[in-house]
Amino acid sequence: MLRADDLVFAYPGQGEPYRFTLEAMPGTVTAISGASGSGKSTLLDLLAGFIRPTSGSLSLDGVGLLSLPPETRPVSLLLQADNLFEHLSAAENAALGLPRGTPKADGKARVATALAEVGLSGFEDRIASNLSGGQKQRVALARTLLRDRPVLLLDEPFSALDDETRKTTRELVGDLTRRHGWHTVLVSHHADDIAALAEAHYRIVDGRLERA
Ligand SMILES: Nc1ncnc2c1ncn2[C@@H]1O[C@H](COP(=O)(O)OP(=O)(O)OP(=O)(O)O)[C@@H](O)[C@H]1O
Numbered sequence: 001m002l003r004a005d006d007l008v009f010a011y012p013g014q015g016e017p018y019r020f021t022l023e024a025m026p027g028t029v030t031a032i033s034g035a036s037g038s039g040k041s042t043l044l045d046l047l048a049g050f051i052r053p054t055s056g057s058l059s060l061d062g063v064g065l066l067s068l069p070p071e072t073r074p075v076s077l078l079l080q081a082d083n084l085f086e087h088l089s090a091a092e093n094a095a096l097g098l099p100r101g102t103p104k105a106d107g108k109a110r111v112a113t114a115l116a117e118v119g120l121s122g123f124e125d126r127i128a129s130n131l132s133g134g135q136k137q138r139v140a141l142a143r144t145l146l147r148d149r150p151v152l153l154l155d156e157p158f159s160a161l162d163d164e165t166r167k168t169t170r171e172l173v174g175d176l177t178r179r180h181g182w183h184t185v186l187v188s189h190h191a192d193d194i195a196a197l198a199e200a201h202y203r204i205v206d207g208r209l210e211r212a
């Protein structure tokens with residue numbers, strides 16, 4: 001279980017700090033909603049380690065995470081857009097998720113398997129700038145698969161997609177989460193995404209997470 005216990009954080013000059021308490025179970029999607037400016041991205045930044053709380057604890061299966069810098073946290077982050085290097089191919093972007101020192105042939109096979117798992121077999125050599133928005137998100141998910149970290153943070157990942165692509169992409173996120181036992185934390189404004197995907201739902205109200 002991913003567990004945040006009273007993570008306290010305030011930006012300079014902010015009055016009342018944020019105080020975040022949350023549990024996210026493996027193999028499930030936990031949704032976070034809240035008004036614009038309520039602190040959703042701030043919560044993800046705390047979980048990812050881009051900002052540090054002044055007190056509280058954060059653990060995965062009982063192991064503390066707060067001392068870990070973002071690059072060694074067991075966390076992947078997927079944003080609304082701009083997740084890929086536009087001048088690199090789908091395979092090269094996905095391969096960024098491979099551990100350093102992976103032998104070339106092994107890496108190529110693993111990238112092909114990951115792209116197949118997200119429905120992009122045959123797209124290996126396509127330059128990212130020539131992929132659709134949905135295909136880009138799939139490549140980013142393939143990279144996440146290869147990185148193989150148990151916590152996936154999603155910040156409005158479907159917002160730039162048309163209705164049909166949005167539906168298939170969110171189904172893919174649900175499938176991957178279940179299949180790989182990820183603790184997926186989804187920030188979304190969209191009630192239909194939350195209803196379709198999330199087993200648990202918190203809303204940020206007055207700087208606190210409330211069960212919705
Ligand atoms: N680096 C910063 N320094 C000071 N204040 C900040 C900083 N980043 C965000 N804020 C403020 O903190 C509050 C929460 O911001 P945050 O981006 O977490 O909200 P959000 O819920 O993700 O908003 P949105 O839905 O509009 O993306 C906002 O009032 C914002 O202006």
